[in-house]
Amino acid sequence: xxxxxxxxxxxxxxxxxxxxxxxxxxxxxxxxxxxxxxxxxxxxxxxxxxxxxxxxxxxxxxxxxxxxxxxxxxxxxxxxxxxxxxxxxxxxxxxxxxxxxxxxxxxxxxxxxxxxxxxxxxxxxxxxx
Amino acid sequence: xxxxxxxxxxxxxxxxxxxxxxxxxxxxxxxxxxxxxxxxxxxxxxxxxxxxxxxxxxxxxxxxxxxxxxxxxxxxxxxxxxxxxxxxxxxxxxxxxxxxxxxxxxxxxxxxxxxxxxxxxxxxxxxxxxxxxxxxxxxxxxxxxxxxxxxxxxxxxxxxxxxxxxxxxxxxxxxxxxxxxxxxxxxxxxxxxxxxxxxxxxxxxxxxxxxxxxxxxxxxxxxxxxxxxxxxxxxxxxxxxxxxxxxxxxxxxxxxxxxxxxxxxxxxxxxxxxxxxxxxxxxxxxxxxxxxxxxxxxxxxxxxxxxxxxxxxxxxxxxxxxxxxxxxxxxxxxxxxxxxxxxxxxxxxxxxxxxxxxxxxxxxxxxxxxxxxxxxxxxxxxxxxxxxxxxxxxxxxxxxxxxxxxxxxxxxxxxxxxxxxxxxxxxxxxxxxxxxxxxxxxxxxxxxxxxxxxxxxxxxxxxxxxxxxxxxxxxxxxxxxxxxxxxxxxxxxxxxxxxxxxxxxxxxxxxxxxxxxxxxxxxxxxxxxxxxxxxxxxxxxxxxxxxxxxxxxxxxxxxxxxxxxxxxxxxxxxxxxxxxxxxxxxxxxxxxxxxxxxxxxxxxxxxxxxxxxxxxxxxxxxxxxxxxxxxxxxxxxxxxxxxxxx
Numbered sequence: 145x146x147x148x149x150x151x152x153x154x155x156x157x158x159x160x161x162x163x164x165x166x167x168x169x170x171x172x173x174x175x176x177x178x179x180x181x182x183x184x185x186x187x188x189x190x191x192x193x194x195x196x197x198x199x200x201x202x203x204x205x206x207x208x209x210x211x212x213x214x215x216x217x218x219x220x221x222x223x224x225x226x227x228x229x230x231x232x233x234x235x236x237x238x239x240x241x242x243x244x245x246x247x248x249x250x251x252x253x254x255x256x257x258x259x260x261x262x263x264x265x266x267x268x269x270x271x272x273x
Numbered sequence: 274x275x276x277x278x279x280x281x282x283x284x285x286x287x288x289x290x291x292x293x294x295x296x297x298x299x300x301x302x303x304x305x306x307x308x309x310x311x312x313x314x315x316x317x318x319x320x321x322x323x324x325x326x327x328x329x330x331x332x333x334x335x336x337x338x339x340x341x342x343x344x345x346x347x348x349x350x351x352x353x354x355x356x357x358x359x360x361x362x363x364x365x366x367x368x369x370x371x372x373x374x375x376x377x378x379x380x381x382x383x384x385x386x387x388x389x390x391x392x393x394x395x396x397x398x399x400x401x402x403x404x405x406x407x408x409x410x411x412x413x414x415x416x417x418x419x420x421x422x423x424x425x426x427x428x429x430x431x432x433x434x435x436x437x438x439x440x441x442x443x444x445x446x447x448x449x450x451x452x453x454x455x456x457x458x459x460x461x462x463x464x465x466x467x468x469x470x471x472x473x474x475x476x477x478x479x480x481x482x483x484x485x486x487x488x489x490x491x492x493x494x495x496x497x498x499x500x501x502x503x504x505x506x507x508x509x510x511x512x513x514x515x516x517x518x519x520x521x522x523x524x525x526x527x528x529x530x531x532x533x534x535x536x537x538x539x540x541x542x543x544x545x546x547x548x549x550x551x552x553x554x555x556x557x558x559x560x561x562x563x564x565x566x567x568x569x570x571x572x573x574x575x576x577x578x579x580x581x582x583x584x585x586x587x588x589x590x591x592x593x594x595x596x597x598x599x600x601x602x603x604x605x606x607x608x609x610x611x612x613x614x615x616x617x618x619x620x621x622x623x624x625x626x627x628x629x630x631x632x633x634x635x636x637x638x639x640x641x642x643x644x645x646x647x648x649x650x651x652x653x654x655x656x657x658x659x660x661x662x663x664x665x666x667x668x669x670x671x672x673x674x675x676x677x678x679x680x681x682x683x684x685x686x687x688x689x690x691x692x693x694x695x696x697x698x699x700x701x702x703x704x705x706x707x708x709x710x711x712x713x714x715x716x717x718x719x720x721x722x723x724x725x726x727x728x729x730x731x732x733x734x735x736x737x738x739x740x741x742x743x744x745x746x747x748x749x750x751x752x753x754x755x756x757x758x759x760x761x762x763x764x765x766x767x768x769x770x771x772x773x774x775x776x777x778x779x780x781x782x783x784x785x786x787x788x789x790x791x792x793x794x795x796x797x798x799x800x801x802x803x804x805x806x807x808x809x810x811x812x813x814x815x816x817x818x819x820x821x822x823x824x825x826x827x828x829x830x831x832x833x834x835x836x837x838x839x840x841x842x843x844x845x846x847x848x849x850x851x852x853x854x855x856x857x858x859x860x861x862x863x864x865x866x867x868x869x870x871x872x873x874x875x876x877x878x879x880x881x882x883x884x885x886x887x888x889x890x891x892x893x894x895x896x897x898x899x900x901x902x903x904x905x906x907x908x909x910x911x912x913x914x915x916x917x918x919x
Binding site: 196233249264269 | 508544615633658662
C-alpha cells in the first residue's frame with residue numbers, strides 16, 4: 145500500500161510549487177539546483193527533489209531556497225534537513241561507522257580482483273617458461 | 274473453460290519439467306541414450322504446454338474474461354488491443370508465466386541445437402528442467418494466473434497507465450530474454466561440472482556461447498529500452514536514476530559482459546576455466562536476485578506489483594537452492610578441472626582478465642549500492658539513500674579505468690604479444706581522443722573535466738574501432754562485432770556526457786500567445802485543448818517552435834487522466850534532430866488558461882540509446898558469425914588443448 149501512495153504522490157502534479165521561486169543570479173540558481181540534486185524526495189522512488197512532481201519535493205525545494213536566501217551554506221542546509229529527516233534525505237550516503245563497508249566494498253573487490261589477477265598472470269607465465 | 278485449460282497445461286508442464294530434469298541429469302552419463310531421448314522430447318513437450326498456458330491467458334486478456342482474477346485485476350475492456358496483450362505480463366502472475374515461457378523456449382533451443390554434444394546437452398536440459406519445475410511450482414502455489422472470480426465483475430480494474438506504453442510493452446519480454454538466457458549458460462556450466470570427462474567439459478564454453486550472446490543482446494536492448502522509457506515518460510529528461518530496479522538489470526548485464534570475454538579466453542586458449550564457470554553461475558544468480566528484488570516487494574517501486582510475503586519467501590528459498598546448489602557443485606567438482614593454460618603477462622588473456630576484474634568490481638559497486646540500504650535497514654533500522662553521487666564516486670572511476678583498456682585487448686594476440694606495436698597502431702585513436710578533448714574545451718561551454726574526459730574516451734574507443742574495421746579487411750565477423758560493440762560504448766558515453774553537462778532547461782507559466790526560450794529555441798504557447806483517447810482524457814498543449822515570426826513545427830505534450838485507474842500521467846513531446854532533443858512536458862493547470870511548461874534541450878541525448886543499439890548490433894553480428902559457420906561437431910582443438918594443459 146505504501147508504494148501505491150508513493151506512486152500516486154509522484155504522479156499527482158505539484159500544485160504547491162511556486163514557479164517564481166527561482167534566483168535571478170545564475171550562480172545562486174546553479175547552487176540551488178546542485179543542492180536539490182543532492183537531496184532525495186522522501187516519498188518517491190530514487191528521485192531527487194530536483195526532479196520530482198511530489199508536493200513534498202516542491203516544499204523541500206522551497207525550503208532549500210529560502211534557507212539560501214537567509215545566507216546559509218550548503219553544509220548548513222544539508223545538516224538542517226538531515227536533522228529533520230535523517231540520513232535518508234542525502235543522495236550521497238554519509239561516510240560513518242555503519243557505511244564504511246558501503247564505500248570501501250567496490251574498491252576492496254577491485255583490490256582483491258587485482259591481486260588474484262596478478263597471481264594468475266604470474267602462474268600462467270611460469271607455466272609457459 | 275479457458276482458465277481450466279491453462280491450469281491443466283501448467284500442471285502438464287510441471288510434470289514434463291520434472292521428467293526433463295530427471296531424464297536430462299541421468300542422460301549426462303555415457304550409456305544413457307534412452308534418457309537423453311526422453312529429455313529432448315520432454316523439452317519440446319514443456320515448450321508446447323507452457324506456450325498453451327500462456328496463449329490461454331493471452332486469449333483471456335484479449336477477450337476481457339473477467340471471471341479470471343488476474344484479468345479482472347489488470348485489464349479493462351476499453352484498453353487498446355496492444356495493451357490488453359502487453360497487460361498479460363504487466364502484472365506479477367502473468368510476468369512469471371512469461372518468465373517460464375522464455376525458459377521453455379531456451380530449453381527447446383538447447384534440445385534442438387544439441388550444441389556441445391549429446392551428453393552436455395542432456396545435462397543442461399536436466400538443470401533447465403529443475404529451474405522450470407521450481408518456477409512452475411512457484412506459479413501454481415503462490416502466483417496462479419488462472420484463479421477464478423465468482424461472481425465475475427462487470428468491468429476490470431485496468432492497468433497502471435505508466436505501463437500503457439509501447440516501450441514498456443516490449444521492455445519486459447526483452448529483459449526476460451536476457452535474464453533467462455543466462456540460465457542456459459548456467460545450465461551448460463552446471464552440466465560441464467556434472468559430466469566427468471575433460472574432453473566433454475572443455476566444450477561447454479563454446480556450446481553455451483550463442484546463448485550468452487542472445488542473453489547479452491537482449492539485456493542490452495532491454496536496459497536501453499527501459500532507460501529510453503524513463504526518459505520520455507517520467508517527464509524530467511532523466512535517463513538513468515540508479516533505481517534498484519534498474520540496478521537489478523544492470524548487474525546481470527555487467528556479469529554477462531564479463532562472461533562473454535572470459536568465455537572467449539576459455540574457448541580460444543583454455544585459460545580461466547574455473548573462473549568462467551563461476552561467472553556463468555554468478556550471472557544467472559544475479560538474474561534470480563534481480564527477480565527477487567523486483568517481484569518480492571522488497572523495493573517499493575512501480576515494478577513491485579507483488580507485495581505478498583509468501584512469494585518473497587518462496588523466491589528466496591528458490592534462489593538459495595539454485596545458487597547454493599550450483600556453488601556446492603562447483604566447490605565439489607571444480608578442483609578436478611585441469612589448470613589454466615600458459616600465457617605471457619603481455620597477451621590478450623591478461624587484458625581479458627583485467628576486463629573481468631573491472632567489470633566484477635563495477636558490479637560489486639552496484640550490488641552493494643542496491644542491497645546495503647536494505648540490509649542496514651533490516652539490521653539496525655537506519656535508513657540511508659544511495660543515489661547518483663555514490664555511483665559517480667565509485668562506479669564511474671572503475672568503469673572509466675576499464676574503458677581505457679578496451680582498445681588494447683583486440684590488438685594483442687593470444688598467449689604472447691608485443692605491447693609496443695599494439696600501442697603504435699593506436700596512435701590515430703589517441704589523436705582522435707586529443708582532438709575530441711580540445712574541441713570540447715574550445716567550442717562548448719560550460720567547460721568541465723568530466724565531459725572533456727568522456728569525449729576523449731569516446732574518441733579513443735571509436736577511433737580504435739575504426740582502425741580495427743579498416744585494417745582487418747577480410748577478417749572474421751567476430752573482429753567486426755567487437756569493434757561495433759566497443760564503438761557503441763563510445764557513442765553512449767558521448768550521449769551521457771553531452772546530456773549531463775550541457776542540458777539547458779526552462780520552466781515557465783504561460784498564457785496562450787506568450788513565448789519562452791530554452792537553449793536556441795523560442796517556444797510559443799498556443800493554448801490547451803481537451804482530447805479524448807481510447808481510455809483516457811488528455812489536456813493537450815499546443816506549443817509552437819518558432820523560427821523568427823513563422824512556426825517551424827508544433828509540439829503536443831499532454832497531461833492524461835485515466836478514469837478506469839483513476840491516475841494521471843504525463844506524455845512528453847520530443848523533437849529530435851538526431852544530435853539534440855527538444856523535450857517538452859506539460860505541468861500543472863494554473864487557472865484561467867495558464868499552464869506550466871517545462872522545456873529541456875538535451876544535446877546528444879539520442880546517442881545514449883543509439884550506442885546501446887550499436888552494441889546490440891555488434892552482439893548480433895557475432896551471433897550470426899557463430900551460427901553461420903556450422904560448428905565442427907567432431908572433436909575440435911579442445912581435447913588437444915586439455916592435454917597440453919596437463
